[in-house]
Amino acid sequence: MIPILDLKQQYKDMQKDIEKVVLDVMQSGNYILGKNVSALEEKIASYCESEHSVGVASGTDALHLALRALDIGPGDEVITVSFTFVATVEVIALTGATPVFIEVDENTFNLDYKELEKKITPKTKAIIPVHLYGQPVDMSPILKIAKQYDLYVIEDCAQAIGSTYKGKKVGSLGDMGCFSFFPTKNLGCFGDGGIITTNSDYLAEKLKVIRNHGSKTRYYHEEIGLNSRLDEIQAAILRVKLPYLDNWNKKRREVASYYNELLRDVEEIQIPCELEETYCIYNQYTIKIPNRDKINDYLREKNIMSMIYYPVPLHLQEAYGYLGYKEGDFPITESLSKVVLSLPNFPEITKKQQEAVVETLKKAIAKTKATV
Numbered sequence: 001m002i003p004i005l006d007l008k009q010q011y012k013d014m015q016k017d018i019e020k021v022v023l024d025v026m027q028s029g030n031y032i033l034g035k036n037v038s039a040l041e042e043k044i045a046s047y048c049e050s051e052h053s054v055g056v057a058s059g060t061d062a063l064h065l066a067l068r069a070l071d072i073g074p075g076d077e078v079i080t081v082s083f084t085f086v087a088t089v090e091v092i093a094l095t096g097a098t099p100v101f102i103e104v105d106e107n108t109f110n111l112d113y114k115e116l117e118k119k120i121t122p123k124t125k126a127i128i129p130v131h132l133y134g135q136p137v138d139m140s141p142i143l144k145i146a147k148q149y150d151l152y153v154i155e156d157c158a159q160a161i162g163s164t165y166k167g168k169k170v171g172s173l174g175d176m177g178c179f180s181f182f183p184t185k186n187l188g189c190f191g192d193g194g195i196i197t198t199n200s201d202y203l204a205e206k207l208k209v210i211r212n213h214g215s216k217t218r219y220y221h222e223e224i225g226l227n228s229r230l231d232e233i234q235a236a237i238l239r240v241k242l243p244y245l246d247n248w249n250k251k252r253r254e255v256a257s258y259y260n261e262l263l264r265d266v267e268e269i270q271i272p273c274e275l276e277e278t279y280c281i282y283n284q285y286t287i288k289i290p291n292r293d294k295i296n297d298y299l300r301e302k303n304i305m306s307m308i309y310y311p312v313p314l315h316l317q318e319a320y321g322y323l324g325y326k327e328g329d330f331p332i333t334e335s336l337s338k339v340v341l342s343l344p345n346f347p348e349i350t351k352k353q354q355e356a357v358v359e360t361l362k363k364a365i366a367k368t369k370a371t372v
């Protein structure tokens with residue numbers, strides 16, 4: 001079996017160190033907002049080239065709190081893509097604001113800035129570009145338009161920790177960067193976790209208040225907050241893992257580049273593109289391929305755990321029907337959702353395993369051609 005990623009192997013490689021820090025936390029009796037969270041916040045801020053970072057309970061909460069910190073709510077509009085994980089859009093709806101979808105670029109899978117000005121209205125407050133699969137969004141034009149129209153930019157960096165755009169880390173480009181430590185991310189914890197980066201003292205302070213029941217001093221609540229704290233055990237594990245991140249990202253890039261070599265001449269497949277002046281950390285290695293569903297089924301029958309991120313765009317999901325979008329509104333997004341396929345990519349995968357994935361993929365293509 002070739003998994004989409006191998007968390008057990010990663011754990012084995014660092015088992016002693018992780019078990020030691022978890023035990024230390026358990027013995028310390030200090031489980032919430034202790035020294036591990038503040039040490040991790042310092043390290044992540046510096047890793048992401050930002051002034052501050054604020055640990056929260058998940059990547060979803062990171063986005064939610066970012067919107068809350070900007071006082072975005074009913075009557076406001078937030079522009080984002082429909083081709084993303086649901087959390088990006090869910091949190092906009094949760095604040096009471098209206099998600100406004102925008103088309104993506106067919107090669108990068110990311111927000112197409114050329115469509116942006118058409119979507120801006122007097123109600124628009126913010127834009128959420130998503131660095132999907134770890135591929136940095138072409139940010140310069142977006143930041144320029146945001147400045148011109150006085151809009152906030154919240155980067156959804158859930159899949160992109162360590163990616164860079166024009167030499168700068170993602171998460172340091174907009175007003176805030178929102179990261180997920182979900183186990184499948186390049187830097188994952190052993191449960192849920194997230195963090196928000198920002199260069200603003202004001203926003204960092206406000207985020208810390210919101211994540212902790214709107215309170216600076218216990219039992220005094222200056223605003224309506226919630227409980228969204230990264231816990232000490234997760235922070236301690238992440239502190240052990242962070243020093244490995246650059247090497248893991250480098251390995252994922254090597255895996256991507258070997259897939260590129262193996263797949264370059266397979267005419268049915270379009271390999272992922274990388275924009276100039278970007279460094280993609282390949283949270284996913286995602287190809288475009290016709291007959292995607294049949295190919296995916298075939299691979300899985302052969303124990304190769306390919307994945308589809310994401311089969312149904314958010315503007316066509318039942319939960320977001322109230323927004324009034326219909327099939328045909330975003331042709332590129334809709335066609336991508338039918339052809340994208342992510343192949344196993346993780347630092348520990350061997351070249352032999354990659355060759356097996358590609359051989360099986362070629363057989364799947366031949367088989368689906370024969371049955372079309």
Ligand SMILES: Cc1ncc(COP(=O)(O)O)c(C=O)c1O
Pocket residue numbers: 058059060061084085087088130156158159179180181182192193194
């Ligand atoms: C693009 C994107 N945004 C947000 C999230 C939400 O992160 P979490 O699962 O940590 O809540 C994810 C997680 O998969 C994601 O991929």
